[in-house]
Each structure stands twice: as C-alpha cells, then as structure tokens.
Amino acid sequence: MSDLAVFDQYESEVRGYIRSFPVVFERAQGSVLTAEDGREYLDFFSGAGVVNYGHNNPAFTRALVEYLQSGGIIHGLDMATSAKRDFIEAFQRLVLAPRGLDYKIQFTGPTGANAVESALKLARQATGRQNVVAFTNGFHGLSLGALAATGNEKYRAAGGVSLGDVARLPYDGYLGGGIDTLDLLERMLDDPGSGLDLPAAVIVETIQGEGGINVARAEWLQRLRAITEERSILLIVDDIQSGVGRSGAFFSFEQAGIVPDLVTVSKSISASGLPMAILLMRPEIDVWKPGAHTGTFRGNNLAFVSARVALETYWADTAFTDAIAERETQLRAALERIAEEFPAAGFTVRGRGLMYGLASPSRPQLAGAVSQEAFARGVVIETSGARDEVLKFLPALTITAEELDRGIARVREALAAALAV
Structure with a gap:
C-alpha cells in the first residue's frame, strides 16, 4: 500500500489531524516537517504545543542517544x-x-x-x-x-x-x-x-x-x-x-x-x-x-x-524569554496587519507569547478554509474554538524571524485565496 491507504483501511475512524494534513510525514527538524515525497512544511502547530523547542532539537537528541548508549x-x-x-x-x-x-x-x-x-x-x-x-x-x-x-x-x-x-x-x-x-x-x-x-x-x-x-x-x-x-x-x-x-x-x-x-x-x-x-x-x-x-x-x-x-x-537565564518576546512582537504586528488588510473577515487578534489566534466569529468556516489553503502552500496550522472559528498560531518558540515571516506570508496568501472562493 502507498500513501494514506493503509491508514484509511486499518486505522480507526477516530483519527483526526491526518484528515486535515493528508500526507505521510517522515522527518522533522526545528520548524520544518518533511513528507515522504520530500516536500517541506513550516510547522505552525508544534504538535498542539508538544514541541515548543522545535523538532529533534540537537541538544536533546544528543543527550538521549548518550543516555541510551550508556544503558x-x-x-x-x-x-x-x-x-x-x-x-x-x-x-x-x-x-x-x-x-x-x-x-x-x-x-x-x-x-x-x-x-x-x-x-x-x-x-x-x-x-x-x-x-x-x-x-x-x-x-x-x-x-x-x-x-x-x-x-x-x-x-x-x-x-x-x-x-x-x-x-x-x-x-x-x-x-x-x-x-x-x-x-x-x-x-x-x-x-x-x-x-x-x-x-x-x-x-x-x-x-x-x-x-x-x-x-x-x-x-x-x-x-x-x-x-x-x-x-x-x-x-x-x-x-x-x-x-x-x-x-x-x-x-x-x-x-x-x-x-x-x-x-x-x-x-x-x-x-x-x-x-x-x-x-x-x-x-x-x-x-x-x-x-x-x-x-x-x-x-x-x-x-x-x-x-x-x-x-x-x-532556563538558566533570560535569553530564551527575551527571544520569545521578540518573536511575539513580530507575530502580533503581522496578524494585526492581516486583520486590517482583510476587514471582510472580521478578524480579531488574540493571544500572548507565541500562542495567538485570528478569530472570525462572523465567518466560522473561514479559519478551516485558510488552514487547508495554507497546507497547500506548505504550512501546517490548525483551528480552535467551539466552532473552529479561530486560526491558531503555535510556532516553535525557537523559530527564526525569517521562518516566521515566511510562514505568515503563506498564511496571508491562503487567506486571500479562501476569501476569493
């Protein structure tokens, strides 16, 4: 079997995220997920907040390998x-x-x-x-x-x-x-x-x-x-x-x-x-x-x-939290620009740190449509809220300024495409 057929045939119907992101992921590093076909995706989801420090952070993988090898x-x-x-x-x-x-x-x-x-x-x-x-x-x-x-x-x-x-x-x-x-x-x-x-x-x-x-x-x-x-x-x-x-x-x-x-x-x-x-x-x-x-x-x-x-x-000093604050300023400013640029979406910007949302209560289907369009452009981003009306940004806390800008630009393109439908 190839691609997703084995999951469709043998895995329970309870599976969820695989439906939103229908590719087979094979590798990951930092803020990038790589599928079996070699295509790369910027990760604005971080495993629902599990990989705050990015995927396969070398500081951790090195320590784990050493621990395993030591018995x-x-x-x-x-x-x-x-x-x-x-x-x-x-x-x-x-x-x-x-x-x-x-x-x-x-x-x-x-x-x-x-x-x-x-x-x-x-x-x-x-x-x-x-x-x-x-x-x-x-x-x-x-x-x-x-x-x-x-x-x-x-x-x-x-x-x-x-x-x-x-x-x-x-x-x-x-x-x-x-x-x-x-x-x-x-x-x-x-x-x-x-x-x-x-x-x-x-x-x-x-x-x-x-x-x-x-x-x-x-x-x-x-x-x-x-x-x-x-x-x-x-x-x-x-x-x-x-x-x-x-x-x-x-x-x-x-x-x-x-x-x-x-x-x-x-x-x-x-x-x-x-x-x-x-x-x-x-x-x-x-x-x-x-x-x-x-x-x-x-x-x-x-x-x-x-x-x-x-x-x-x-966490031995403040360098990490200082960097998070810089990325938050960058993310919030970008989201506020998007909300201003697309008034028809009725967006409000919510969040703190690197946990943000673009909420569109008047158009609750929009966030899901943007998530799908963003995935087609190489960004993994999910929705939240009682009606899935919020586009949810959870990038790695270690994401670079360039990666964050690149991902936001793709989300903006996805929003424009979703609104044009």
Whole structure:
C-alpha cells in the first residue's frame, strides 16, 4: 500500500489531524516537517504545543542517544532513578526557586489528561468536597474526570455517560466587554440559595488554547485567586498547553503574579516530544496515600533526561524569554496587519507569547478554509474554538524571524485565496 491507504483501511475512524494534513510525514527538524515525497512544511502547530523547542532539537537528541548508549534506566515506575533525581533537582533550581514557588512534584501518568485527573482527585481528597468549578470553553482532557470539566459539546457527547460534579461558569470576556464574570461566581458562592455547592477546586486555563485563544486578564485572575483563597477553595491552573514558555514565561500565571494551589504541566515539559506529565502542589495539599494514583508509565526516564537538558539549556537565564518576546512582537504586528488588510473577515487578534489566534466569529468556516489553503502552500496550522472559528498560531518558540515571516506570508496568501472562493 502507498500513501494514506493503509491508514484509511486499518486505522480507526477516530483519527483526526491526518484528515486535515493528508500526507505521510517522515522527518522533522526545528520548524520544518518533511513528507515522504520530500516536500517541506513550516510547522505552525508544534504538535498542539508538544514541541515548543522545535523538532529533534540537537541538544536533546544528543543527550538521549548518550543516555541510551550508556544503558540508562528506561522504565522505572515510581522508583528512584538518577534521571528522575537530576530532573527534580534541575526543576527546583531553575524553575521553582527563582520564582519563589514551594511545590512538591507528582509524576502522574504521561498525559495532560492524567495530570488533570490527579489534580481533581487530590483536591477532592484534601478538602473533603466533591464539586469543582470550571469555565466555558475550557479544555482539560478527554478521560471522564477531565472531560467533565471540558466545555466542548463534541467532546462531551463522546463520553457516553453523565458528567457530574462540575459546575460551569463564564470565563473572562464570555459575556462581552465591561462585564466581570467573577461577579456571578462570587454571588453564587455567597448565596445559600444559588444551588452552587462549595467547590473543592476551581480549574482554569489562563489562556484557553482549544477553546479559541481566549486570554484571561491579569486582574480577573488576581480576583479569582482572592475569591478562592478567602473561601478555602483550591485553585488549579491547567498549564498543559500554555506553559513551558508558550505564554512568554515558564508558567502562564506568572504575568498575573498569582500562586495557584495546584498546577498541571505536560506537553512540552519533556522538551523532546516524549510523553511526560507532572502535577505541582503546595506541600500541605499532598494528602495522597502511597500508590493512591498510580500508572505503569509515570516513570519515563528518557523524558526526564530531555526535560532536564531543556531546563539547563533554555532556563538558566533570560535569553530564551527575551527571544520569545521578540518573536511575539513580530507575530502580533503581522496578524494585526492581516486583520486590517482583510476587514471582510472580521478578524480579531488574540493571544500572548507565541500562542495567538485570528478569530472570525462572523465567518466560522473561514479559519478551516485558510488552514487547508495554507497546507497547500506548505504550512501546517490548525483551528480552535467551539466552532473552529479561530486560526491558531503555535510556532516553535525557537523559530527564526525569517521562518516566521515566511510562514505568515503563506498564511496571508491562503487567506486571500479562501476569501476569493
């Protein structure tokens, strides 16, 4: 069989991205994906935020090859290994200590959804309460606990069962400008007739990625932190897509100056694309009994190796975040020019760091059409939002200025072609 026939015949109908990008990819380096036929594609998707440092970053591949050749432990459950110890020490030294954060680290199953499941379970154990507050357009994963906190109708319908113990309230900006949606949360928490049971936790993305690149204001997040602290409600920040530099800082909540009780981190934490997820928690919340949340692959030592090298390479000083800020300025300015040039699209520009969107609520089919036209021009770019109305820019944080300009120019051509149809 050739091309995509084997996938069509033997792979489940659940496959998704292969339908948007119907080629067989063979190699990747930095911000470039190469198909079997040799055609190159600029990657503005980064594996949904998994390869923030680019594909096959030589600093990581070199360390992984050396570790494998040395006979290092690959699978270790939650036993002590030198690779895990070295990662913990680097994370403490280069991430937590410089930010004044006092967190313990839990190595969950290797997916973001499992980190969210861990956070929800632990919050309920620590508080003795069941209810959780989540927000409109939030995305937290597709296993049942995480799915209950996810807003998208398509994903929720696939669960096949009742999704309970989660109350949904409006995210920042959901009701339009000038309305602080936390007025509703605070009123309902303080009104014994509201029907909102005191929650164990509130779970929030500071930047909603799958939900449409909705960015919460710093003031809104600060008020949310105050509301939860005053009522002994745990605050969970889901930093799975917007963390590890994607927002411009290591953690997306840094800009607001808040300290969550629990933080879920996955996707790019391993740096190399290897599966890895962690849950950060304030020490007093760590009420787990040994083995109460376990999993066969929570000890991915190869991921620990590349994760440590990434911290040592990119987070020992401010050079990396300074470079991200430069690329953000370049990206935002380009997107604002595009929005101004094509007023018929009704675009608004949303985002922070290198996590941006061109949103067209009045023409929700446009983003998908642009994505297809862009792919035909050698750019991989996806959509997000409840109606896939947002063209979503997630380039590698290591992308060069020239690559970014070249990709944006192709997206602009794709937009012109889509509007001309």
